[in-house]
Amino acid sequence: MIPLSETLSQGRELVVEIERRSGQKVADCYQCGTCSSTCAAADAFDYPPHVFMRLLQLGVVDRALTSTTGQLCYDCMTCSSRCPISIDVADVIETTKNIADEQGIRESERGLRLFRNLFLKNVRRHGRLHEASLLAWFNLKSGKLTNDMSLVPLILHRKKVRIIQPRIKNRAQVRRIFQRAKERPKW
Amino acid sequence: MVNTAYSYYPGCSLTSSAKEYDISFRKVVETLGIQLDELKDWNCCGASPAPHHKAETLGVLLPGRNLHIAGAGHDAIVAPCAGCYNRLKYAQYKLAGDENIREQTSEVFQAEVRYQTEVLNIVQMLNREITPEALREKAQGRLANIRIGAYYGCLLTRPAEIVGFDSPRDPRKMRPLMEATGAEVPHFPFKTECCGSYMGLARKDIVLKASFRIIDVAVSTGLDALVTACPLCHQNLDLRQGQINKAFGTSLRMPVLYFSQLIGLAMGISPEELELDALAVQPDIGRWLRGVA
Numbered sequence A: 001m002i003p004l005s006e007t008l009s010q011g012r013e014l015v016v017e018i019e020r021r022s023g024q025k026v027a028d029c030y031q032c033g034t035c036s037s038t039c040a041a042a043d044a045f046d047y048p049p050h051v052f053m054r055l056l057q058l059g060v061v062d063r064a065l066t067s068t069t070g071q072l073c074y075d076c077m078t079c080s081s082r083c084p085i086s087i088d089v090a091d092v093i094e095t096t097k098n099i100a101d102e103q104g105i106r107e108s109e110r111g112l113r114l115f116r117n118l119f120l121k122n123v124r125r126h127g128r129l130h131e132a133s134l135l136a137w138f139n140l141k142s143g144k145l146t147n148d149m150s151l152v153p154l155i156l157h158r159k160k161v162r163i164i165q166p167r168i169k170n171r172a173q174v175r176r177i178f179q180r181a182k183e184r185p186k187w
Numbered sequence B: 001m002v003n004t005a006y007s008y009y010p011g012c013s014l015t016s017s018a019k020e021y022d023i024s025f026r027k028v029v030e031t032l033g034i035q036l037d038e039l040k041d042w043n044c045c046g047a048s049p050a051p052h053h054k055a056e057t058l059g060v061l062l063p064g065r066n067l068h069i070a071g072a073g074h075d076a077i078v079a080p081c082a083g084c085y086n087r088l089k090y091a092q093y094k095l096a097g098d099e100n101i102r103e104q105t106s107e108v109f110q111a112e113v114r115y116q117t118e119v120l121n122i123v124q125m126l127n128r129e130i131t132p133e134a135l136r137e138k139a140q141g142r143l144a145n146i147r148i149g150a151y152y153g154c155l156l157t158r159p160a161e162i163v164g165f166d167s168p169r170d171p172r173k174m175r176p177l178m179e180a181t182g183a184e185v186p187h188f189p190f191k192t193e194c195c196g197s198y199m200g201l202a203r204k205d206i207v208l209k210a211s212f213r214i215i216d217v218a219v220s221t222g223l224d225a226l227v228t229a230c231p232l233c234h235q236n237l238d239l240r241q242g243q244i245n246k247a248f249g250t251s252l253r254m255p256v257l258y259f260s261q262l263i264g265l266a267m268g269i270s271p272e273e274l275e276l277d278a279l280a281v282q283p284d285i286g287r288w289l290r291g292v293a
C-alpha cells in the first residue's frame, strides 16, 4: 500500500526528467498488469513493473529510486514487448535506475554490482572475458566461496573451461575505450 | 545475395563454456563449403554489464570496435551468440543514426569508424545458406522421431526496432529449418520467456525460478529437446538443470541443443563432431536416430 500522504507533487520534476530521457509517458499506463505478469523476475522485486509505473504516476519517486526493481531488472524487455500500448517499461525502469546512480543512491543488491564490476574489469584489462576468473573473483569478493562449485565437476568433465586468461593484442585500444567511457559516459 | 565467405565473431562464451556451439557451427559451415574468417583481434562485446553500467558510450564503443574491424573484411559478419549479435546490432543502430556518435567513436578509434557491415545471427545466415528446401532434401526425415521446441529468449529479437529480426512476441524464423530436419516443431508457449539472464552468480534464485518454468513447460509440452541460439540461455537451462531440479525437488530432464547442433544432425554430421557430449543433459541420440540409415 502506498500512503496517500506520500503522493505529493515533490516528485513531479523527476518524473518529467524520466519521461524526457526515456521518451515514454508514464501517465499513459492504465495499470493492466501485463508487464508484471510477463516479467520472470517480478516476484523478486519489491515493486513489480506495473506498481513501479504507478509509483511514478503518483510522483512517489523516492520509492522508485531506492527500489530493488531498478537494480534487479536485467533489461530482457519482455515487459516492453508485451505492453498493449507499447510503453517501453524496461527503459523507464533503467532510466530511473540511472538517475538513482547519478544521485549516489546506495544499492542494496551488492552482489549484482560486484558481478558487473568484475566482469568489466576483466574485459578492460584483457579485452576478453575469462569466465573462470570471473567466477573465482566473484566468490572471493562476495565471500560465497561455494557458489556454483557444484557445477565445477560437470564443467571440467565436459571440458567447458579455459584455464588461461584470453588476451587480445590491441589492449591499448580497449583501455582507451574504457577511459573514454569513464570520462564521458554519455555522448 | 549469397555470400561464400563471412567474417566470424565467436565472442567469449564460444571460446570456453559454449565451445560446442563454436565447434558445431564451424562444422556445419565447413560442410556447406562456406568460408569463415574469424575477426582479427576481436574483443568482448561487453554483454549485458556494459550498457548497464551507467555508460551509454561503453555499450557502443566495445561492440563498435568489432564492427570497425569487420568493416575491413567480408560483406557480412555472423555472430552465433545471441548476446553478441544483439550488441553488434545495437552499436550499428546507434552509429548509423547519429553523426555525433560516429564522430566521437572515430576519435576514440583514431580512424573513421566503419559500421556498415551486414550483421547476421545464426538463423539468418543458415536460412540463407542452406534454405529449408535443401535441408529437407538432405535430412530425409532423419529426425522424424522427435518433437523439438524453438526457444528464442530475449536477445535474438528484442528490442525489435533495433534488432529487426523477428517478432518479439511471436518469433517464427527458427521454425522452417527446424521442421526441415523432419522433427515435429509444436508451438512452444514459453519461447520468448526470459531465462533469468546474467543473474546466475549474484541472484541464483531468480535464474533458477525463471529457467525452471521454461523447462517445466517444455516437459509438459511433450518436447524431446529445446533449441537455442544463446550461450547464456544454454548455461541457465542446460548447465544449471541439476540446480533447478534440486531447488524445486523435481527430476525434469530436457536436453537443450544449440541451433547449429540440430541442423548439423539433420545434415548427417555425427553427434561426436557436433560435440553433443558437451551438453550437461544428454539427449538419447540412439532413440532420436532409430531407423535412420
Ligand code: SF4
Pocket: A028, A029, A030, A031, A032, A033, A034, A035, A036, A049, A050, A053, A082, A083, A084, A085, A086, A087, A089
Ligand atoms: S503493460 Fe503497459 S499499460 Fe499495462 S501496466 Fe504495464 S506499463 Fe501499464
Ligand code: SF4
Pocket: A035, A038, A039, A040, A041, A042, A049, A072, A073, A074, A075, A076, A077, A078, A079, A080, A089, A090, A093, B194
Ligand atoms: S525488462 Fe526488467 S521489468 Fe521488464 S520483464 Fe525484463 S526483468 Fe522484468
